[in-house]
Amino acid sequence: MSDPTSLRSAAKRASVVDALLLAVAVAWGSTYWVAKELVSQDTVLAVLGVRMTLTAAALGLILVLMRKRLQKTEAAIGCILGLLLSTVFTFETFGIAATSATNAGLIISLTIVMTPVLETLVGKRKLSRLFYLAAVIAVAGVYFLATGGAAASFGFGDLLILLAAVARAVHVTGMHRLSAGRSIDSLNLTFVQMATCALVFLIMSRLWGMPVPAYTGGMDWSAALQMAYLVIVCTVFPFFIQMWAVRKTSPTRVSLLLGTEPVWAAIIGVTLAGDVLGPIGIFGVVLVLAGTMWGQRLELKAPPTASVASREPEEIRTPTA
Incomplete structure (x- = not known):
């Protein structure tokens, strides 16, 4: 018979893990x-250059x-994965500058259903028919969300976020394929990816838009706090929480909790960014969330050999956006 005190203690630890995830x-x-x-259209590369440089520096210090x-x-x-990740960041951040925060966060979640499809093409693994139904529901949701039912209104920013989702699926698949069977430290791998991205964006910012030195010289306190938030709260903190949580609970639970991101x-x-959604847009949100979360749950029931975006926390998910 289990000790009630031990059960309460275990439940408390589990609730702490869930809350942090x-x-x-x-x-x-x-x-x-x-x-x-x-960001603005001409500061995207400079913002990414600063963010990636600070992130790489923080991770390097920890190393x-x-x-x-x-x-x-x-x-x-x-380095290879860093080049792929820099493509994700480029599409995604230029897309964010040109569309709403709601659209960006929901369209990028299509990675959850795109990655298993990509893995099927690469690994010749069959997916259930229900998964494809979930994917169709999610894609239909993006259509209603981004267009309000009118195809002509699908914006350029929405297209860039969609391309970012594809690139993110390639990055996730590549991460698994390249690291399979090798002893690789997650912190080392993440540091190299961030350092590679930093170098890419420092160079690119000199070729297009505002260079990093000019951008940093004009940053006010508000921009500095926002940058610190992206580096510490949205990148470094999540990495270590994942490393800790995946050892305290099941990878499936980690995946499902992190899957609530969209x-x-x-x-x-809607509440903070002030995005306004009409009835069709709200319907689109519901479809995206239903499709991606259903697809994620179906994929988590797949054989252990499968590797998909929804399982990325087992390898430590590299945050984007």
Whole structure:
């Protein structure tokens, strides 16, 4: 017979894990609003350059304090994945600058259903018919959300976010394929990815838009706080919470809790960002959330050999937006 005190203690620990994972999902859901407040079309690359540089510096300092050594394999794979991730950030952040925070947060969630489809094409693995139905529901939701039922109103920003979702699915699939069967440290891999992104955006910002030095020289306190929020709350904090939580609870539970990100993106977009949704838009939100979350649950029931976006927390999910 179990000790009631031990059961209460275990339940309390589980609730703490759940609360922190939900906090990560809320933070990721808020990035679309914060990023939209921070960027304009000509400062996207500069903002990304500053964010990635600060993130890489923070992770690098942690690596030094933890006395971790970077392996050649981690550096090589991290550079490749970093180039893919920089593509995700580019599409996504330019998209955020041109569409609403709600649209951005919900359209990017299509990664959840795109990645298993990509894995099926690469790994020749069959998906259930129900999964494809969930994917169709999610895509239909994006159509109603972004267009209000009128195809001509699908904006350029929405298209960029859709491309970001595709690139994110490629990044997730590549992460699994490149790291499968290898002993790779998640912190080392994330550091190399962020450092690669930082280098890409520092160079790109000199070729287009406002250069990083000019941008940082004109930052006010509001922009500095928003940048700190994106680096610490939306990137560094989630990474370590995932590393800790995946050892305290099941990967499935981690995936499902982090999978609430689009819910929070929609809530924050409407309440804080001031996005206005008509009846058709609200219908679209419901379809996106229903399709992606149903698809995620179906994929979590797939054989253990499958690797998809919804299972990314097992490898530690690299935040975007």
